[in-house]
Amino acid sequence: MKVFVNDREIELKNGSRNLLEALREAGIEIPNLCYLSETSIYGACRMCLVEIDGKEIVTSCTTKPREGMRIKTNTPQIHELRRGILELLLATHNRDCTTCERNGSCKLQKYAEDFGIRNVRFAQIKKNTKTDRSAPIIRDNSKCILCGDCVRVCEEVQGIGVIDFAYRGFSTQVTPVFETELSKTECVYCGQCVAHCPTAALTFRSDLDRLYQALSSGKTVIGMIAPAVRVAVQEDLSMDSDATMAERLVAFLKMSGFSKVFDVAFAADLVAYEEAHELYERVVNNEKLPLLTSCCPAWVKYVEQFYPKYVENLSTVKSPQQALGTIVKKIYAKKIGINPEDIVLVSFMPCTAKKFEAERQEHLGMVDLVLTTKELSQMIKASGINIKQLTPEPFDKPFGISSQGGLNFGKTGGVFATVVEVIRDEMGIENEEYHDLQPGVKSAVLTLKDGRVLKGLVVFGLANARDIMKKVMEKVLDTNIIEVMACNYGCIGGGGQPYPNDSKVRQTRARILKETASIKAINSPVENYYLQKLYQEEFKDQHTRHMIHTEYKPRKRIESEDIEILPLPKEDKTTVKVCLGTSCYMKGSYRVLSQLVESVKKDSLGDEIEVVGTFCLENCDKSPNVMVNDKLISEATLEKVEEVLKECQITKTESQS
Amino acid sequence: MERTFQKVEEILKKHEYKKENLIRILLDVQKQYRYLPEDVINYIGVALQLPPAKIYGVGTFYAQFSLKPKGKYTILLCDGTACHMEGSISLLKAIEEELNIKPGEVTKDLVFSVDQVGCLGACALAPAMVINEEVYGNLTPEKVKEIIKKLKEGEKDAQ
Numbered sequence: 001m002k003v004f005v006n007d008r009e010i011e012l013k014n015g016s017r018n019l020l021e022a023l024r025e026a027g028i029e030i031p032n033l034c035y036l037s038e039t040s041i042y043g044a045c046r047m048c049l050v051e052i053d054g055k056e057i058v059t060s061c062t063t064k065p066r067e068g069m070r071i072k073t074n075t076p077q078i079h080e081l082r083r084g085i086l087e088l089l090l091a092t093h094n095r096d097c098t099t100c101e102r103n104g105s106c107k108l109q110k111y112a113e114d115f116g117i118r119n120v121r122f123a124q125i126k127k128n129t130k131t132d133r134s135a136p137i138i139r140d141n142s143k144c145i146l147c148g149d150c151v152r153v154c155e156e157v158q159g160i161g162v163i164d165f166a167y168r169g170f171s172t173q174v175t176p177v178f179e180t181e182l183s184k185t186e187c188v189y190c191g192q193c194v195a196h197c198p199t200a201a202l203t204f205r206s207d208l209d210r211l212y213q214a215l216s217s218g219k220t221v222i223g224m225i226a227p228a229v230r231v232a233v234q235e236d237l238s239m240d241s242d243a244t245m246a247e248r249l250v251a252f253l254k255m256s257g258f259s260k261v262f263d264v265a266f267a268a269d270l271v272a273y274e275e276a277h278e279l280y281e282r283v284v285n286n287e288k289l290p291l292l293t294s295c296c297p298a299w300v301k302y303v304e305q306f307y308p309k310y311v312e313n314l315s316t317v318k319s320p321q322q323a324l325g326t327i328v329k330k331i332y333a334k335k336i337g338i339n340p341e342d343i344v345l346v347s348f349m350p351c352t353a354k355k356f357e358a359e360r361q362e363h364l365g366m367v368d369l370v371l372t373t374k375e376l377s378q379m380i381k382a383s384g385i386n387i388k389q390l391t392p393e394p395f396d397k398p399f400g401i402s403s404q405g406g407l408n409f410g411k412t413g414g415v416f417a418t419v420v421e422v423i424r425d426e427m428g429i430e431n432e433e434y435h436d437l438q439p440g441v442k443s444a445v446l447t448l449k450d451g452r453v454l455k456g457l458v459v460f461g462l463a464n465a466r467d468i469m470k471k472v473m474e475k476v477l478d479t480n481i482i483e484v485m486a487c488n489y490g491c492i493g494g495g496g497q498p499y500p501n502d503s504k505v506r507q508t509r510a511r512i513l514k515e516t517a518s519i520k521a522i523n524s525p526v527e528n529y530y531l532q533k534l535y536q537e538e539f540k541d542q543h544t545r546h547m548i549h550t551e552y553k554p555r556k557r558i559e560s561e562d563i564e565i566l567p568l569p570k571e572d573k574t575t576v577k578v579c580l581g582t583s584c585y586m587k588g589s590y591r592v593l594s595q596l597v598e599s600v601k602k603d604s605l606g607d608e609i610e611v612v613g614t615f616c617l618e619n620c621d622k623s624p625n626v627m628v629n630d631k632l633i634s635e636a637t638l639e640k641v642e643e644v645l646k647e648c649q650i651t652k653t654e655s656q657s
Numbered sequence: 658m659e660r661t662f663q664k665v666e667e668i669l670k671k672h673e674y675k676k677e678n679l680i681r682i683l684l685d686v687q688k689q690y691r692y693l694p695e696d697v698i699n700y701i702g703v704a705l706q707l708p709p710a711k712i713y714g715v716g717t718f719y720a721q722f723s724l725k726p727k728g729k730y731t732i733l734l735c736d737g738t739a740c741h742m743e744g745s746i747s748l749l750k751a752i753e754e755e756l757n758i759k760p761g762e763v764t765k766d767l768v769f770s771v772d773q774v775g776c777l778g779a780c781a782l783a784p785a786m787v788i789n790e791e792v793y794g795n796l797t798p799e800k801v802k803e804i805i806k807k808l809k810e811g812e813k814d815a816q
Contacts, residue, residue, distance in 0.1 A: 161708030166717040177702075177709035178695055178724075186708075558709070563696045565662070580662070582703050594663060613662070615699060 003069045012065050017041075019060035019071065020048050028073055031082060031111055033089075033198050034147035035061045037503060038488065039156045042148050046085055047111070049078050057081070083115050091122035092170075093199075094142035100200050105236075105499045107198035108145060129173070134181035136189050136205050136355040137495070139163075141173050144201035150174060150193035157488065159463030160302075162187040174201070186305050186557035190298035190462070190486040191352030191495010196502075204352045204496060208375050214344040214368070215257040221344045223253045223261040224324055224399075227268065227410030228350035228491040229373045231512040235498040235505070236377035239388055241512045243519060247392030249348075249376070252385060254393060263395040264347065265402030267324035268409035268418065269525035270534070271295065274317045274548060275415070276422035279481055283452060288313050290457075290472060291481045293415050295319045297357035298486035300552060302462055307469055308554030308583055308620030316549040318363075320409060321347050321354055323548045324399060325366030330547055331538055332399070344368045348376050350410070350494035353486070362550050372496025398530045405524060407517040411510045412460040412490035413442065416483040420446065421524035423454070440464040440488065443479075456481045461488050556581065556616030563613035565593070566600055573608045574648050576600075576641065577627040581616035589624035595638040596626075609645070664689050665697055669704050676705050679715060683722060691727040728763045728770035730808055732788050737776030739783040748784055749773070751798035755805045768812055769805070 001012045005028065016022035020030050021037065033045035041061050048060045051072040060073075072078070089108060097103050129141035148165065151174060155161040162185050166175050176185045194202045214221050230246040242248070250261045279291050294300050294315040303310055318326060325345055333340040346369045347354065358367040371379075380387060394400060405418030423429060428449030435443045440461045446454040457479050459465050465484045471477035487493040492509040493501060525531055539545045562577065578584075578593040593613065600609050617625045622634035628644045668685040672678035679701075686697055693716045702709035716722045732752060736745050749771075753759060756769050763770035779785040782794025786801070793804060 155708070155711075161710055164708065164710035164714040166710075166714045168718050175710070175713075177698065177713040558699050561696075580700060580703065582706075585703050590662065590666060594666075597663075613696070615703075 001065060001067050003065060003067070003071060005071045006073060016065055019050065019063045019065050022065045023050075023060065023071075023073065030060050030073060031114075032061060033107060033111070033145060034149060036149055036152065036196055038196075039149070039152035042152065045145070045147055047082055049081055051075055051078060079115075082111075083117065086111055086115055086117055087120045087122060089145050090117065090120045092125050092127055093145065094126075094140070095124075100143070101203040101206075102200035102499070106200060109199075130179075132181050133205070134183035135187060136352050137182055137187065137191060137194060138203045138205060139174075139182060140201055140203070141175070142201075143199045144174055145199055146172055146174065147198060148174070149196045149198065150202055153192045153196050157461050157463055158188075158190060158192055158486065159461075159466040160186060160188065163193070188298040188301040188305075188462070188486065189353040189356045189495075192487060192493075194352060194495045195487075195493065195497065195499070204372065205355065206375055206378075207355070207369055207371055208379060210369055211346060211371060211375075211379070214346070217344070219342050219344045220260075220338055221258050221346060222328060223258045224264050224267075224321075224328075224345070224347045225249055225261065225395075226264040226321070226347065226349045226351075226491065227407045227414075227513060227517075228494060228497070228509070229348045229376065231410065231492060231509045231516065232350060232373050232497045233377050233380075236374065237380060237387070241508075242388075243516045244392040246516075247394060248387045248390050250395055251390040251393040252380060252383070252387050255385065255390075256379070256383065258346070260396040262324060262328070262399035263402055263406075264320050264324055265406035265409065266395075266399040266528070266530065267320035267327075268295075268406035268414075269402050269528045269531050270327075270548065271317050271320050271323050272405060272409075272415060272418035273422050273525040273531060273535075274545070275315050276419045276426070278315055278317060279419060279454075280423065280427060283454065283480055290479045291315055293481070293483045294552070295409065295415055296353070296485050296491075297351070297360075298353040299462065299465065299484045301353070301356070301555065302465070302486065304552055304555035305557040306466070306582075307473075308618075310469070310472075311552050311554055311621065314552050316551055318548050318550050319357065321349065321357065321370075322363050322366055322550070325358070325363070326547050327399070327534070327538075329366055331534075340365075346371060348373070350491045350497045351487075352495035354496075372494075374496055374498055377498065398533070401522075401528060401530060402520065403522045403524050403528055404517040404520045406528070407520060408513065410491045410513050412440075412485050413458045413483065414490065416444070416456055416458050416481065418525065419481070420444070420456075422526055423448065425524050425526040438464075441468065454481070455479045456483070458483045460485045460490055462486050554583075554616075554618045554620040556618055558615040565613050566597060566609075566611035568608065568610035570608065570610075573610050574645065575610045575612055575627075575629055576645070577612045577614045577617070578636075579615070579617045579623065579625040579627075580613045581620065581623075583620035584617075584624040587623040589626075589636075592624055592626060592636055592638055592641070596641060599638065599642075662697075662700060665700055669701070674704060676707055679705065679707070679712065680719075683712070683716060687722055691729075691731065692723040692725055694726075695724075725761075726763050726767055726770075729768050729812075730770075730788050732769060732771040732786055733774045733777065734760070734771060734786045735775075735777040735779065735784065736773045737780065737783075739780035740776075740785055743783040745784040747798050748786065748796055748801050751801040752805065755802050768809075 001014050003012055010026050012022045013025055030048045032048040034042045043059050043062045049057050050060045051057050053070045132139040151164055163174050163176055166173055194204055234241055253261050282288050282291055292313045328345055329340040345367050347367050348371050350373050355370045358370045405421045408414035429446050430449055431447040433445045437443050441464055442458040444456040459468055489506040493506040579589055619625050624636050626633045626636035626641050633640050668682055672682050698712050699709050702712055752771050756764055758764055760771055760773045777785055777787055779792055784796050785794045
């Protein structure tokens with residue numbers, strides 16, 4: 001398509017989503033603050049104004065290119081309008097730039113600089129906001145420009161919708177329901193809101209102070225680096241990519257006081273090896289299928305909250321972070337004769353949800369500190385060390401080498417492909433077919449040597465995962481394993497990666513990771529000498545292997561107080577709690593509740609009964625659930641409840657007499 | 658307040674459990690409970706498969722909805738130009754003295770709430786107020802106190 005841009009004829013690619021994207025392809029980046037290629041078009045910030053055919057000024061994000069269009073992208077009038085918009089935004093913005101988390105990577109700050117804003121015509125108005133630091137994701141609305149990127153990413157890409165606009169006019173705010181703290185919501189901490197926030201309204205908790213404390217504590221500090229970190233850290237350091245980046249990072253960490261540095265890719269090999277056997281076993285026994293991968297902590301929390309019935313389908317193998325944490329603390333510590341309590345294990349991750357994972361009850365004490373790529377690059381910058389000039393040093397044995405597959409865990413499809421490699425080596429594969437179903441969903445069909453057919457899906461983005469799970473629940477989709485990574489393109493797009501963190505950057509990281517992996521000499525975890533040695537020496541039987549397995553349970557997503565339905569202000573009473581959470585509601589808990597209320601009112605169940613509604617008893621796979629005092633009744637009916645109430649009555653009379 | 662969710666279920670059913678009827682559902686809930694209670698918002702979120710944050714967004718956007726409980730008697734005191742000139746401020750003082758609450762608040766027993774509004778369209782009766790759709794005009798502080806006292810007594814008798 002031929003158009004005229006600033007009086008120059010240029011050729012635009014056909015089929016562009018809008019003028020903004022078409023011009024971007026042609027080398028002109030129209031300033032914008034609320035446009036994301038990954039979500040629906042919002043058109044709120046008005047920064048992307050262009051002049052069309054010498055007449056109207058329109059937003060280029062909402063305009064389709066058309067043959068012969070005459071576009072002006074940078075007239076004095078447009079320049080003035082953009083400056084005006086920036087000044088208006090800055091008038092209500094918290095301008096503490098020097099102490100801001102995003103100092104140097106903020107889009108608003110960049111435009112203020114690009115447009116030479118030196119003073120703001122309008123009076124500074126402070127917004128009355130609070131900062132929520134309850135979760136690994138931090139929300140500071142004093143820096144929010146209401147672009148809505150986070151709202152759309154959370155709802156459209158991740159299928160959750162934890163945060164949304166509330167209130168109106170100047171009071172408008174992005175917030176969870178009832179301004180609840182994020183830690184008490186259904187947020188899975190994937191950090192995709194952080195990845196796309198143009199300012200510092202959404203950031204994550206920095207744990208660097210704790211690292212420096214650990215380094216001066218006299219304890220043994222051991223590091224571990226995830227695959228995705230080594231392909232993104234250079235972005236924040238104004239460096240080119242480098243296949244030996246990981247080894248340069250090892251040298252840097254050793255210079256900073258780490259005594260050992262391990263490769264999380266080794267643990268990825270371990271996880272894939274274990275998971276391949278788990279999958280094969282489940283297929284042979286035809287149980288707990290499809291197997292859902294559990295490497296991604298955001299996905300795990302998503303399943304716990306939204307698909308409680310499928311919690312048992314999650315692979316019980318720990319994630320690479322937690323598996324490596326476990327073998328360092330439980331096996332390696334003993335080998336080197338150090339009390340695990342005197343080790344501080346620090347993992348470097350691309351991910352904000354990994355901070356949450358390490359703090360989960362079942363994982364406590366394994367990984368002590370989780371730092372993101374951004375925290376690592378900050379540490380490097382503060383040191384003044386030019387890591388390009390460091391001589392690369394290898395990861396430490398015995399957890400230092402990995403297969404190509406282990407390294408590829410950092411991007412979508414990596415877990416599945418590595419599991420396939422193990423199956424190829426141990427069970428044999430006759431034939432394999434791969435298909436792209438839709439952006440973010442791939443399918444594979446493998447025919448094994450023993451004649452079994454193994455079907456797999458590789459998914460990224462939780463909204464995609466939601467669509468797939470819907471089909472699984474409706475039994476219209478037949479698959480044996482589903483790999484899900486919450487973030488688009490996998491861990492390389494994690495919430496802890498440098499900004500910008502859009503699809504284009506992620507594709508570049510994926511390419512670098514592929515190249516870095518392709519120079520590894522071994523393909524499959526089966527060929528990993530140290531891994532096989534670990535199995536021979538430590539994991540001889542199921543019992544010892546148990547340490548790298550864990551289990552999950554349904555998790556409530558609304559932290560809400562119980563609802564008084566038929567309150568009874570008395571000490572000596574029987575409390576009946578009826579669950580009104582999604583699973584139970586769908587299974588008819590409301591019917592049980594209304595029957596119960598009627599019976600209690602008629603006094604047919606005896607007096608001294610209090611009825612309470614609750615939003616989740618975390619037993620969703622056996623819904624509907626009712627609790628009588630502290631006794632849980634699964635798959636409850638009025639009859640079952642009555643029976644338990646009778647028992648209560650009997651014990652009560654007995655204890656009285 | 659006793660909530661069996663029976664009313665909420667009736668409202669949801671009336672609107673066919675449809676997401677696109679959210680505003681109508683909320684209006685009916687507001688009519689039933691005189692505000693949008695937190696647990697009801699969560700309940701509707703579950704029933705309509707909508708993120709609660711979305712419902713909260715709608716509930717806080719429109720002035721019609723209240724997230725705070727309103728009294729059984731909602732006093733809307735007019736502070737439009739005509740009423741203001743005729744001394745509506747002195748009426749507000751009288752209400753504050755009688756009920757010990759400020760505009761936007763509700764009494765502890767949830768019987769009375771008071772809000773100041775721009776204009777009730779009853780300028781000929783200035784100063785005026787509306788209590789549960791009944792208009793009271795040509796008011797004085799004494800008359801206001803009298804009206805509230807009567808309502809209070811009525812409440813006591815009902816108990």
